[in-house]
Amino acid sequence: MTTLVKPDGSAIVTKLKEQKPDIPTDPKDISQMLDKIPDPTGWRILVRPYIPPKKTKGGIYMSDESQERVALATVCALVIKCGPLCYKDETKFPDGAWCKEGDWVIFGRYAGSRFKTELGEVRILNDDEIIGTVSDPENIIHNY
Numbered sequence: 720m721t722t723l724v725k726p727d728g729s730a731i732v733t734k735l736k737e738q739k740p741d742i743p744t745d746p747k748d749i750s751q752m753l754d755k756i757p758d759p760t761g762w763r764i765l766v767r768p769y770i771p772p773k774k775t776k777g778g779i780y781m782s783d784e785s786q787e788r789v790a791l792a793t794v795c796a797l798v799i800k801c802g803p804l805c806y807k808d809e810t811k812f813p814d815g816a817w818c819k820e821g822d823w824v825i826f827g828r829y830a831g832s833r834f835k836t837e838l839g840e841v842r843i844l845n846d847d848e849i850i851g852t853v854s855d856p857e858n859i860i861h862n863y
Contacts, residue, residue: 752837752838753799755836755837756800756836756837756838757836757843758800758802759800759801759802759805759843760803761802762804762805762806762807762845762846762847763802763805763843763844763846764800764801764802764818764843764845764846764849765798765799765801765841765842766797766798766799766824766841766842766843766844767796767797767799767838767839767841767842768790768795768840768841768842769789769790769795769796769823769856770786770789770790770839771786771789771790773786790839790840791833791840792828793859794826794827794850795824795853795856795859796823796826796842797821797822797823797824797856798818798820798823799838799841800820801819801820802846804846805846811847812846817849817852818849818852822852823852823853823854823856824850824852824853825849825852825859826848826849826850827850830842830848831843831844831845831848
């Protein structure tokens with residue numbers, strides 16, 4: 720429930736339903752959605768935290784709130800965009816990039832800056848905050 724206040728000081732009580740964004744699947748729509756989110760600068764990486772499926776492997780349906788908690792506490796995310804200087808420092812990354820756009824990565828629990836966009840919550844991490852890559856986020860146990 721959200722309480723809004725008019726300029727005269729009286730309160731308006733409203734219920735705002737949190738709507739989950741529709742993630743597009745068409746390449747043209749994906750491109751338009753990506754144009755709406757910020758481009759990471761320098762050596763930063765924009766990631767979208769893992770959101771678990773609505774139904775668990777055991778057949779239990781998770782509430783939206785539970786899914787949100789997992790997304791907040793997760794250390795697994797999908798790389799959406801990389802800044803222009805990501806992994807360019809050859810002394811720091813002699814073997815090349817640790818990850819690329821489209822990879823699932825693991826990072827420290829408190830790493831990066833979180834904020835909300837039309838895609839949902841995203842984080843911006845430094846390129847050296849990536850701990851590892853994962854082929855499938857379902858293989859990671861997400862504590863919350």
